[in-house]
Amino acid sequence: MIEFTRLTKRYRGATAVDGLTCTVRPGRVTGFLGPNGAGKSTTLRMLLGLSRPSSGSATVGGRRYPGLPDPLRRLGALLEATPAHPERTARQHLRALAQTHGLPDARVGQVLALAGLGPAADRRAGGFSLGMRQRLGIAGALLGDPAAVVLDEPSNGLDPDGMRWLRLLLRELAAQGRTVLVSSHLLSEMALTAQHLLVIGRGRLLADAPIAELTAANGSLEPAYLELTRDAVEFGAPR
Known part of the structure; x- marks a missing residue:
């Protein structure tokens, strides 16, 4: 499980994350939604040890991510779509990541195939489209066959076929x-x-x-989401 317990982050008097407490449970896809500036990316950065909480905690299986002895086996993550040096091929990038974390080389071919990058495995990442970089980033997140997966805006740049692939993969x-x-x-x-x-x-x-509970009264997700966030939008259209 991923747990956030009274997680708080302040920047020079501004509060980006304010006492967030919730649990992300296994066996289901949990969507993490909110307007621009809601604190989603800050929350994920604290989970991965890239930003220090002002107070509270973010843990994976009861432990902070930076303290995990085998982090890629516990949690795989993608926070941006530029995960590789542009002069490295997709295969070289993943092999370097595997060697750094003591993972078998055979896993590289498996995740390349899983991400649909087999035909492009020996192309330099600098020539990849945004959608291909997203696929490579997701391949890297899955390299350790992790028990938990965290993806920030993974559908950016994906075409309709890629969106369907991602949807089925997450499920x-x-x-x-x-x-x-x-x-x-x-x-x-x-x-x-x-x-x-x-x-x-x-x-x-x-x-x-x-x-299903959130959409029951509104018939679809969009009106339910807009109602929930109506007072949390910093820059929005007039109502």
């Missing part, structure tokens, strides 16, 4: 009993992919519920 990872947390602004994709939603606004938790 399969959850069906295998993994913990899957996906941040996205694409409500239509979340409606098709996620079973559970965490919604935050201005750093605070607004909803922690099954998607």
